Amino acid sequence: MTVDVSISTEENASAAQNERGERAPRARGRPGGEDSRARILSSAGKLFAARGYSGVSMRELARAAKVNLGAVNYHFGGKGKLYHETVLRLIEDIGPVFGPIIHRLVDEVSNAAGNREALSHCTANFMKDMFATVLGKRSLRWQMAFLLREFHQPSREFPMILAERINPMHDAVGTLLAAALELDPKDPSVRLRSQAFIGQIMSFGASRSVVCARLGWDDYSKNRIDFIAATIIPATLASLGLPPVVTNEEKRA
Amino acid sequence: MTVDVSISTEENASAAQNERGERAPRARGRPGGEDSRARILSSAGKLFAARGYSGVSMRELARAAKVNLGAVNYHFGGKGKLYHETVLRLIEDIGPVFGPIIHRLVDEVSNAAGNREALSHCTANFMKDMFATVLGKRSLRWQMAFLLREFHQPSREFPMILAERINPMHDAVGTLLAAALELDPKDPSVRLRSQAFIGQIMSFGASRSVVCARLGWDDYSKNRIDFIAATIIPATLASLGLPPVVTNEEKRA
DNA sequence: TATATTTGGTCAAACGTTTGAATAATCAAG
DNA sequence: CTTGATTATTCAAACGTTTGACCAAATATA
Numbered sequence: 001m002t003v004d005v006s007i008s009t010e011e012n013a014s015a016a017q018n019e020r021g022e023r024a025p026r027a028r029g030r031p032g033g034e035d036s037r038a039r040i041l042s043s044a045g046k047l048f049a050a051r052g053y054s055g056v057s058m059r060e061l062a063r064a065a066k067v068n069l070g071a072v073n074y075h076f077g078g079k080g081k082l083y084h085e086t087v088l089r090l091i092e093d094i095g096p097v098f099g100p101i102i103h104r105l106v107d108e109v110s111n112a113a114g115n116r117e118a119l120s121h122c123t124a125n126f127m128k129d130m131f132a133t134v135l136g137k138r139s140l141r142w143q144m145a146f147l148l149r150e151f152h153q154p155s156r157e158f159p160m161i162l163a164e165r166i167n168p169m170h171d172a173v174g175t176l177l178a179a180a181l182e183l184d185p186k187d188p189s190v191r192l193r194s195q196a197f198i199g200q201i202m203s204f205g206a207s208r209s210v211v212c213a214r215l216g217w218d219d220y221s222k223n224r225i226d227f228i229a230a231t232i233i234p235a236t237l238a239s240l241g242l243p244p245v246v247t248n249e250e251k252r253a
Numbered sequence: 254m255t256v257d258v259s260i261s262t263e264e265n266a267s268a269a270q271n272e273r274g275e276r277a278p279r280a281r282g283r284p285g286g287e288d289s290r291a292r293i294l295s296s297a298g299k300l301f302a303a304r305g306y307s308g309v310s311m312r313e314l315a316r317a318a319k320v321n322l323g324a325v326n327y328h329f330g331g332k333g334k335l336y337h338e339t340v341l342r343l344i345e346d347i348g349p350v351f352g353p354i355i356h357r358l359v360d361e362v363s364n365a366a367g368n369r370e371a372l373s374h375c376t377a378n379f380m381k382d383m384f385a386t387v388l389g390k391r392s393l394r395w396q397m398a399f400l401l402r403e404f405h406q407p408s409r410e411f412p413m414i415l416a417e418r419i420n421p422m423h424d425a426v427g428t429l430l431a432a433a434l435e436l437d438p439k440d441p442s443v444r445l446r447s448q449a450f451i452g453q454i455m456s457f458g459a460s461r462s463v464v465c466a467r468l469g470w471d472d473y474s475k476n477r478i479d480f481i482a483a484t485i486i487p488a489t490l491a492s493l494g495l496p497p498v499v500t501n502e503e504k505r506a
Numbered sequence: 507t508a509t510a511t512t513t514g515g516t517c518a519a520a521c522g523t524t525t526g527a528a529t530a531a532t533c534a535a536g
Numbered sequence: 537c538t539t540g541a542t543t544a545t546t547c548a549a550a551c552g553t554t555t556g557a558c559c560a561a562a563t564a565t566a
Binding site for chain 2: 050051052053054055145148151152153154158162166167170188189191192193195196198199200203204205206209210211213214215227228231235236238239240241
């Protein structure tokens with residue numbers, strides 16, 4: 001448990017003792033290295049997501065991360081390697097976010113055991129989770145933009161993203177659709193409908209500018225995201241031939 | 254009619270006579286101008302779509318268009334102006350493609366007059382048109398990539414694209430959804446479902462790499478696009494509470 | 507000749523990268 | 537408790553290349 005945390009955050013690795021009580025060797029040399037590294041990685045993610053690889057200069061990046069220009073190459077050994085590290089970091093970052101959502105979906109589908117009301121609830125829960133996460137999580141904003149960019153303009157890092165994060169998500173949705181449609185999860189039509197299912201959700205992230213322009217919104221907010229979910233979920237349930245989910249308010253009436 | 258064609262292709266504008274039979278004034282000076290301009294514009298579209306504004310250098314562009322570096326600035330007066338012209342050209346190009354699709358949809362929805370079988374056929378026809386166009390038309394490939402880029406990373410040209418091409422498309426889908434759901438076309442939930450409707454289709458273009466990877470395809474083909482349409486259309490009909498469309502084969506049986 | 511276009515070249519600025527000195531911490535020796 | 541070696545990091549300057557822009561001369565048609 002403590003191991004997991006230290007791996008996922010990856011900070012303070014050199015600052016304390018290890019779990020055996022042995023003295024961990026303190027960092028030598030001028031301090032601040034891990035700090036700068038983290039700042040560079042964070043700035044790089046945001047900038048690459050917003051403007052793409054060639055749209056970001058090393059100088060701009062160094063300025064944003066508040067480090068010297070040379071420090072970027074010192075820590076990462078070049079722009080290309082930095083981009084690679086950014087993708088690795090992205091994959092690490094979104095794992096703990098989508099992992100539980102995927103886990104919950106697969107669990108609930110399994111527990112539903114074909115019961116269609118239960119499948120409706122799985123679907124609604126999953127979509128609520130996804131909308132809230134993809135559209136709402138401030139901390140995930142640049143990651144989503146980064147992903148969308150890699151989707152439609154795959155770099156050499158794309159296969160890794162596909163294998164580590166996209167395939168598990170699509171496979172999970174596949175089990176839901178297979179249960180709802182009573183088809184094999186490997187059926188090509190299930191895979192296509194998984195794409196439509198996920199693509200529909202992601203499109204609200206990819207076309208944020210369009211949605212906001214057409215709805216007269218400045219940006220998404222919690223209430224607006226809830227409204228999107230409440231609007232789209234019934235349509236998706238119907239598309240799967242699943243019964244509508246009765247909301248709490250409707251139950252009271 | 255002939256006017257539309259000449260506008261849409263925009264080539265040979267200086268090569269022949271106009272429709273009144275008057276002699277069009279032949280171009281003076283060194284020849285090749287309109288040719289070079291068109292080649293530059295075409296290369297610029299493809300390159301900007303693939304790598305983005307800053308991912309393309311003027312020299313690379315000149316090489317791709319087989320013109321001298323100076324000729325690009327001669328014709329367009331700079332990289333920024335060339336990008337602007339590329340967007341104008343894009344809007345002009347996709348107009349004749351999506352215009353008829355939109356027109357057909359609005360017409361058929363109007364003629365359906367609320368009849369739900371007729372609305373099913375509208376929907377199916379529109380989606381078939383869209384899938385075939387967005388995924389299939391080779392000539393539209395870079396335009397779609399360009400659009401998707403502008404969606405999620407709007408440049409200063411975005412408002413024009415929105416007004417000229419996106420809003421009409423969304424409004425047309427809005428009339429379909431309003432008829433099917435018996436709501437006002439301006440209802441926010443109709444606008445959101447229009448986004449989901451279109452976004453779902455576009456996602457097959459945006460995530461081409463994902464779809465192909467998961468289906469084991471190298472690329473889309475006519476048959477595969479038909480298969481996508483045949484898979485997704487029934488789901489969309491169900492999501493709108495519209496009756497399924499009976500295919501020709503099923504009718505014979 | 508007049509006009510339109512192409513051409514090759516130059517320019518300052520910005521690019522990614524490299525370098526070597528300066529800095530700040532730890533560690534081992536005295 | 538100081539000292540000097542060692543290590544890690546920062547920093548400013550410079551490298552050679554590429555960038556977008558610009559220009560005057562050359563060229564090809566009317």
